[in-house]
Amino acid sequence: MLTEYLSGQIEKLAQRDDLPLHRKLYEALRRAILDGKLASGHRLPASRELAHDLQLSRNTVVAALNQLNVEGLLTSHVGRGTYVSDRPAQKAARRQPPPVSQDTKLSKRGQRILTNFSAEQLEIYPFTSGIVDFSAFPIALWRRLQHKHWRMAYPDMLDYSYSGGHAPLRNAVASYLRVFRNMSIDKEQVIITSGTQQSLELCAQILADLDDTVWIEDPAYWGAVKAFMATGLRLHPVAVDGQGLAPQSLSGAPSPRLIYVTPSHQYPTGVVMSLARRQEILAIARKHKAWVLEDDYDSEFRFSGPSIEAMAALDTDQRVLYMGSFSKVLYPGLKLGYLVVPRGLAAPLKQAHYDLNRPGQIPLQAALAEFIEMGHFSTALRDARHSYAERRRCLLEALKPCLGALAHISGADQGLHLCVNLPVAVDDKGLAQRIGAMGLTVRALSAYCVERKDLRGIVIGYGYAPLAEIQRYGPILAKAISAALARLA
Ligand SMILES: Cc1ncc(COP(=O)(O)O)c(C=O)c1O
Structure with missing residues (x-):
């Protein structure tokens, strides 16, 4: 029953080429929870089972479930499974943490930690920097x-x-x-x-x-x-x-x-x-x-x-x-x-x-x-190096069309992320938001600046997204960056 409902909902989103699969599954599950089709306390099938039934990769299912966990709609207990949380609708309404007000009981230091330079909510989507491929772990x-x-x-x-x-x-x-x-x-x-x-x-x-x-x-x-x-x-x-x-x-x-x-x-x-x-x-x-x-x-x-x-x-x-x-x-x-x-x-x-x-x-x-x-450890490292090298190569290839006099890459020789540096006239936070609306999380370089006002860019991770997703969504990223540059002209 659940499988059929989810497949139907994912099918309805078939036209949305801009949405990655995990995002479609996330939307379908979220709807089912908020509409009460999946009641509080309902136990979901294991991610492996769900992936098998829906004919999706396990990574796709885990990404969707993780996001719903982060938003409080699902609760997972190791060894006991994943359940629909209590009163999820209210939780959904509180998805964004409330702003830290001055009259809270927090110390000045606490307020500073929470309001300055804030760490974003964990979003495990393709291209989130700092996130690795958990599915590769033995x-x-x-x-x-x-x-x-x-x-x-x-x-x-x-x-x-x-x-x-x-x-x-x-x-x-x-x-x-x-x-x-x-x-x-x-x-x-x-x-x-x-x-x-x-x-x-x-x-x-x-x-x-x-x-x-x-x-x-x-x-x-x-x-x-x-x-x-x-x-x-x-x-x-x-x-x-x-x-x-x-x-x-x-x-x-x-x-x-x-x-x-x-x-x-x-x-x-x-x-x-x-x-x-x-x-x-x-x-x-x-x-x-x-x-x-x-x-x-x-x-x-x-x-x-x-x-x-x-x-x-x-x-x-x-x-x-x-x-x-x-x-x-x-x-x-x-x-x-x-x-x-x-x-x-x-x-x-x-x-x-x-x-x-x-x-x-x-x-x-x-x-x-x-x-x-x-x-x-050496084996895991060797496999990871091999797999990330492929993802990096594929991402670099996809980004080529948006590079040139106005955009250049830094940091691609190492690690699991790179940075596309852009002219200071680009609103990189706006660009990251537009990309985010397509379900592809990237971060604005200016969001990491402490005092500087002269840096703009997009920080892109390639550790988490499987190769197929990079092949599919890399060109979408490049297009969004090119469009932001075209606006400058
Ligand atoms: C710059 C930097 N240092 C360290 C870490 C790892 O930190 P931890 O060992 O606390 O997970 C990260 C993780 O994203 C990082 O980006």
Whole structure:
């Protein structure tokens, strides 16, 4: 019954070439819920089953279900299935979070975090940057490893974990970084965290005082901006140019305590920091006795050009703290990453991590350590590189018609997103909205700017959309960008 109804609704949207399939399924399910055809508490078939019955890919079904989950119309419980939420109509009416008003009980800091530079609602559509292909994760193997480590979990493994994380995982991370990032480190310098967000907060809490200055890139990764706001630091935005964060423009700038950079693939422009600039920043850090926070979030995916050394590998003064994450190669909900610290900081930062975060999660870390040791991580990485390289090639091909004197791409050599840079006269937020109305999420470059007013562009991810969707919707993106440029004439 449900299958027939959904197929019929999707059929009705057949003319809407601009809507991707997952969006059509989303619309059909949303209608069914709001019209009461699917009542509160109704259990939906599993995504695999639904995909089979509707003859859609599982990715398509998962994308539609995820969006309805985010909007509160569905509720998923691991192992128990997906249900229509209680009173979904009211929830739908509240889809947008209410604006943060001045008379709330939030602290000034809380209001600042929520209103400034706001992170958008999670939208898992083709071209959303920062989202990877979850469907590629070897879930059955992972389940087996997790079961095994839960079965073996001796009481110590259920404690908070004092030593910076499970030793075999720290060892595996250190080996990986010695080989792939040329870093001379040992496992005692590695601290397992719940991802880069936590690594950033830990560094800000322990290495800087309230009102100390952190230099950040402009445009910037909003996650880092929020971590620094939350820890009471003063943000000093530094413009990024074609070589990365550009300190030469900083005569009279406040002395930094921390310098946050994404040198391998600046987020969001994708610019690679030149060697000269890396050395310049290390020299500034030395002069000001500042710490460099190197966020190496997607260096696993390098598609062309020479490989780039981590700043941590160039650092002779023990000034760089290096952050990596398993969010991109595996999946973000795993919530595991690592912080590699200079030897002299290892003991205090492990202690602080224990005191502030009570990390725990050792059985999970043990499963991941075995996943890496048995070579599954390398396999997952190799497959992901191959698959993302194809998607990137296809996206670049599709974007060709809109490129030229007015539009150029940056950041396509690495990572899972690229940026189409546009003239300052283009309303990039309006353009992103028009593209969004077609069910294709992209982000405006100006939305990442902290102070700058001179940047316009569209940030496009190719990690999530399957190749077929990139082939199909890439030209639509290019057309929308060309139309925005034509308006300038
Ligand atoms: C610039 C940047 N750093 C780090 C991360 C990963 O953060 P986490 O490990 O907290 O998931 C992301 C994810 O999108 C990112 O874009």
